[in-house]
Amino acid sequence: MTLFGVDIQTIYLTTLIISGCITVLYIFFGDVLDAVGEGIAFLNPTLILAFIVFLSSSGYILELVTPFSSLFILFLSISFALIMDVLLNFFVLIPLSSAEESLAYTEESLKGRVGxxxxSIPIDGFGEIVIDSKSGMISKPAASYENTPISEGTDVLVLEIEQGVLYVIPYDLDSEMTISN
Incomplete structure (x- = not known):
């Protein structure tokens, strides 16, 4: 089949090469286009480019390999591209967008954590605590909840957070192990 005097395989291949090049450029300069997509959520440039790549690649391969008509191949390629785009969105893009947010922490999420x-924390004074997290070590100022001194190296439990200061009490990890076992 020809379209505007050009073979359909050539159109598929040209579209694949151009959309592939635009995709590579989008990888490097995509932050500029992300601002455009903020207002219109369904016009995600990543999904549009992926759709075009899937459509043109499957159309080109099916034109080369199968004896089906070009119109049937076009509809088959469109349905394949839609399915692949949906899978890409739900299994790659959505988890990636939420994974970026999950690396951050809120001060409220530190309540109940052990650090x-x-x-050392003196009476009526401040010290420093470190808490292990998925994104690394969190270091915060700390004060004693019971206004007692707490020495360096002591495991503590975070009870409250006020103005960025964690209020802690000494915590025995061994007693928790014997209770849970």
């Missing part, structure tokens, strides 16, 4: 004192 280690790295700078």
């Amino acid at each position: 280690k004192i790295i700078i």
Whole structure:
């Protein structure tokens, strides 16, 4: 089949090469286009480019390999591209967008966590605590909840957070192990 005097295989291949090049450029300069897509959520440039790549690649391969009519191949390629686009969106793009947010923490999420004192807490004073998290070590200022001194190296439990300061009490990890076992 020809379209405007050009073979349909050539159109598929040209579209694949051009959309592939635009995709590579989008990888490098995509932050500029992300601002455009903020207002219109369904016009995600990643999904549009992926749809065009899937459509043109499957159309080109099916034109080369199968004896089907070009119109049937076009409809088959469109349905394949739609399915692949939906799978790409739900199994890659949505988890990636939420994974970026999951690396951050809120101060409220630190309540109930166990950390280690790295700078001793004096009476009526402040020290420093580190807490292990998925994204690394979190270091925050700490004060004693019971207004008692807590020495360096002590495991502590975070009870409250006020103005960025974690209020902690000493915590024995061994007693928790014997209770849970």
